[in-house]
Amino acid sequence: MPFAPDRRIRTRADADAVAARPLAEQIGVDSTYALFAASAEAFGDAPAFTFLETGEPGGPSKSWSYAELFARITQTANALHRRGVGPEDAVSILLPGCLEYHLALWGGAAAGIAAPLNPLLTAEKLAELMRAARAKVLICYGAAPYLAKARAATALLDMPPEILVVAEIGHPAPADLPVLIEEITAEPSDHLVSGRRITGSDIAAYFHTGGTTGSPKLALHTHGNHVFSAWATIQLNGMGPTDRIINGYPLFHVAGVLPGSLAACAAGVETIIPTTDLFRNRDVIRNYWRLAAHHQVTVVSAVPTILSVLADLPTDGLDVSRVRYCRTGAAPLPPDLAERFETAHKLEVIESYGMTESAGIISVTPPGTRAPAGCVGLPVPHGEVRIAPLGAEGRPGTGSVPEGETGAVLFRAPNMIPGYLDPAQTAEAFTDDGWLITGDLGFLDPAGMLHLSGRAKDVIIRGGHNIDPAVIEAAIDTHPAVHMSAAVGEPDGYAGEVPVVFAVLAEGAEADAEALASWTAARVDEGPARPKAVHILDTMPVTNVGKIYKPELRRLATAQKIDRLHGEIAPDCGMAAEVDLSPKGKVTATVRLSGGDSDARGALAAALRALPLAPHVEESAP
Numbered sequence: 136m137p138f139a140p141d142r143r144i145r146t147r148a149d150a151d152a153v154a155a156r157p158l159a160e161q162i163g164v165d166s167t168y169a170l171f172a173a174s175a176e177a178f179g180d181a182p183a184f185t186f187l188e189t190g191e192p193g194g195p196s197k198s199w200s201y202a203e204l205f206a207r208i209t210q211t212a213n214a215l216h217r218r219g220v221g222p223e224d225a226v227s228i229l230l231p232g233c234l235e236y237h238l239a240l241w242g243g244a245a246a247g248i249a250a251p252l253n254p255l256l257t258a259e260k261l262a263e264l265m266r267a268a269r270a271k272v273l274i275c276y277g278a279a280p281y282l283a284k285a286r287a288a289t290a291l292l293d294m295p296p297e298i299l300v301v302a303e304i305g306h307p308a309p310a311d312l313p314v315l316i317e318e319i320t321a322e323p324s325d326h327l328v329s330g331r332r333i334t335g336s337d338i339a340a341y342f343h344t345g346g347t348t349g350s351p352k353l354a355l356h357t358h359g360n361h362v363f364s365a366w367a368t369i370q371l372n373g374m375g376p377t378d379r380i381i382n383g384y385p386l387f388h389v390a391g392v393l394p395g396s397l398a399a400c401a402a403g404v405e406t407i408i409p410t411t412d413l414f415r416n417r418d419v420i421r422n423y424w425r426l427a428a429h430h431q432v433t434v435v436s437a438v439p440t441i442l443s444v445l446a447d448l449p450t451d452g453l454d455v456s457r458v459r460y461c462r463t464g465a466a467p468l469p470p471d472l473a474e475r476f477e478t479a480h481k482l483e484v485i486e487s488y489g490m491t492e493s494a495g496i497i498s499v500t501p502p503g504t505r506a507p508a509g510c511v512g513l514p515v516p517h518g519e520v521r522i523a524p525l526g527a528e529g530r531p532g533t534g535s536v537p538e539g540e541t542g543a544v545l546f547r548a549p550n551m552i553p554g555y556l557d558p559a560q561t562a563e564a565f566t567d568d569g570w571l572i573t574g575d576l577g578f579l580d581p582a583g584m585l586h587l588s589g590r591a592k593d594v595i596i597r598g599g600h601n602i603d604p605a606v607i608e609a610a611i612d613t614h615p616a617v618h619m620s621a622a623v624g625e626p627d628g629y630a631g632e633v634p635v636v637f638a639v640l641a642e643g644a645e646a647d648a649e650a651l652a653s654w655t656a657a658r659v660d661e662g663p664a665r666p667k668a669v670h671i672l673d674t675m676p677v678t679n680v681g682k683i684y685k686p687e688l689r690r691l692a693t694a695q696k697i698d699r700l701h702g703e704i705a706p707d708c709g710m711a712a713e714v715d716l717s718p719k720g721k722v723t724a725t726v727r728l729s730g731g732d733s734d735a736r737g738a739l740a741a742a743l744r745a746l747p748l749a750p751h752v753e754e755s756a757p
Contacts, residue, residue: 137164137173138369138401144501147513147583153370154516158549162366166333166358168208168245170365170401175205178376178403185430186234186408188304190418192429199234201403206324211242211315213322216329218272218297220247225268225341227252227296228387229261229275229285231411235301235315236386237396239274244339244358245327247271251342251387257660258287265289267353267556268341270296274315276411278303304411335359341556342389344491353556354491361397363549364494367515368398371499372462376403378433379457381426383414383441390465393495394487395436407432414441421448428453435461435482439468440598440630442484446476460485460502465599466631467587469747470508486511488587492564492571494550498585510586511577518548520585521570522578531572541588544577545570588721593685595624595634602634602664610658611636611669614651616644619675621683622666625692626722628745633667637688639675646671670695686720693722693748700742705735724750 141153141161153161164170174183178201188195199207220226226243227250230236243249250268252261261284265273273296275285282300289295299315302308308317322328340356368374380399384391399406407430409419414437419426423445427435435458437445442463461476464487473484485500488511498520500512514520522542526532531543551571554561564572574594577587595602604622611620618641624632636655640646648669656665676687694714701710708731714724726743728736740752 137170137177137403138162138366138398139375140370140373143373144371144513144516145504150371150513150516150583158363158517162362164362165335166245166337167241167339167361167397168212168327168333168358170362170397171201171205171208171241174400174403175201177201181376181403182405183400184234184237184406184408186232187410187419187426190410190416190420190422190426192422192425197234201400204237204400207238207319208241208245209327210319210322210324211238212245213328214315214318215242215246215272216327217322220271221329222247222331222337224248224271225250225265227265227268227270227273229254229273229281230301230386231276231278231281232383232386232408232413233276233301233304233411234408235274238315238319239301240340240386240392243274244361245331245333246329248338249340250353251340251392253343253385253387254281254284255661255663258284259291260660261285261288262291264343264353265296266292269294272296272299274299274301276301276303277306277308282309333358335362340392342491343387352560354552355554355556356494356552360494360550360552361393363517364393364496365398365401367518367548367550368394368496368499369402370516371496371501371513372398372434373502374398374402374404374434378402378404379407379430380404380434380436381407381409381423381430381432383409383419383437385413389489389491389495394489395495420444424448424450424453424455427458428455431457433457433459437461437463438465438599439463439472440466442468442476443472443629446472446479450480455480458482462487462499464488464511466596467747468508469631469745470749471744473508488512488585490573492552492573493546493548494552496550497546497548497573500584506584507586509588510580510584512584514546514583514585515548515550518546518550520579521545523566523570525576531566531570536578538581539578541576541578544573544575544585544587546573547571593623595622595632597624597627597632597634597663598630600663602661604634606664607634607636607655607659607666611638611651611655611666613658614646614654616640616646617651618642618644619683621675621685621688623685623688623692625667625696626746626748627696628742628747631747634664635668635670635692636666637670637672637675637691639672686716686722690714690716690722693724693746696746697724697726697743697750700739704742705731705739707731708736708739710739722748724748725753726750727753727755729755 182198185198224247228239277300308314339358341353487499489496523531536542607622619639651669676684709729
């Protein structure tokens with residue numbers, strides 16, 4: 136077996152015992168290609184991936200075994216090599232969820248450098264990414280929206296990549312472009328014709344980051360980063376060949392690619408790909424528990440936004456007894472949601488923590504370990520987390536804070552990336568002594584578990600979707616009436632946060648808030664980043680050195696959200712709300728409800744408690 140849990144990890148001592156053995160003895164492969172070769176030998180005809188054409192249980196599906204997967208990865212690498220792709224050439228990928236995505240990813244990494252693209256980006260942004268990566272080939276889905284965006288993006292490039300297409304399910308491929316599956320059929324399936332010997336330090340992929348919106352950065356991922364990430368995920372999650380999982384994460388994101396797919400393949404897990412739209416497919420979500428029962432799923436994995444929906448879906452009459460636990464990450468888990476999900480489905484919810492720069496994993500709460508919401512578990516074996524004091528400009532200071540004290544979360548491990556394609560961005564992301572600056576705030580408890588308590592950066596996280604507020608601010612600032620703006624996250628019971636903007640108008644200028652919102656939305660590329668509202672202020676709250684003080688804006692956004700819920704759900708109910716900032720800038724709220732219709736008052740209380748800041752709500756009858 137390529138990778139298996141060394142032991143059952145429950146404590147820091149368990150993780151340290153795993154790390155006591157030399158890492159080279161535990162891993163034994165240098166590249167993702169070698170890892171897939173080992174999985175093919177170990178698991179052979181067992182299914183690696185099963186693709187569902189629809190969100191209906193028992194609908195059409197297609198599976199590839201581990202042996203078939205490795206053969207096709209090899210053929211894909213050989214086809215790309217024959218098209219001139221070498222170890223330093225990028226293969227850009229613009230695909231939905233599909234089996235062929237894994238040929239593009241891992242075949243691309245065996246021939247050159249895989250560069251997944253977010254299909255929600257505009258053609259201009261896609262062109263910018265391909266230009267920076269110097270993409271030689273673009274593997275694109277044959278459906279009209281994908282192909283139109285690919286053609287528009289490549290038309291903006293002086294040296295456009297060659298396009299290979301993956302035919303849309305149920306439709307013929309475009310006649311004027313080469314088709315990936317047709318290209319690979321004549322290629323050898325048992326060796327790389329290039330003769331390439333891939334090392335752990337070779338670059339395997341470029342992942343774009345900087346939030347999934349905003350000016351992107353290309354993170355350099357080595358083969359060693361990816362292999363270690365897969366191994367560490369298996370150690371902390373206890374995965375094995377008897378597991379089955381539905382992976383609905385997008386494959387342009389590290390969570391879907393590394394902890395979600397590569398780790399599964401390294402452990403012999405069967406991974407279900409739930410349609411091309413993944414978890415964006417409403418039928419998949421509506422039928423999730425039926426799909427889990429049909430495919431005998433053993434682990435549930437989804438972002439908190441999805442868990443919020445799954446918590447309310449019944450499992451009556453369904454056999455989901457094989458599910459061992461639920462794993463979540465990518466966004467903060469509200470305590471109320473964790474309790475609601477566990478109560479409804481009798482499943483523990485464990486949190487994990489990772490980022491693009493850590494190849495998807497920093498820490499995991501091991502299954503069977505009880506921990507409060509916000510605890511993201513034990514750092515990976517052979518890895519280290521340090522909590523540093525906050526220094527100037529929000530960067531970490533030297534040394535470490537005492538145990539239990541909040542500070543800047545720093546990380547280093549074999550899955551820490553070497554940097555970005557732009558050296559200037561690399562210098563900003565690491566400390567002088569080589570620690571990755573995560574941009575998050577947190578603390579380590581006496582058991583060595585990491586707890587996150589906030590973000591040093593101001594990224595807005597909407598249902599696991601990272602939004603750079605600078606993109607929104609840049610858009611609204613183009614309006615001639617706007618003098619100053621700041622975007623923050625407004626708490627939301629479903630998405631965690633939604634973006635809103637506060638603006639101060641230029642002297643003598645006039646503008647309507649709704650018109651400003653429309654203006655801004657028209658200039659923001661991605662739908663999730665378009666602000667839900669614009670609020671006009673007379674003055675902007677600032678610090679004593681003149682910087683915009685966003686914690687106060689978050690407090691204002693929270694107060695406005697509470698008022699709006701009151702007006703929408705129970706306007707006849709009396710309400711007194713106190714929304715404050717803690718000394719560390721965290722928003723807190725106490726809401727007292729009285730009188731009015733008891734059902735409406737109860738519904739308002741439930742909506743308030745669902746907010747991620749978990750306000751204290753008191754109810755009293757007339």
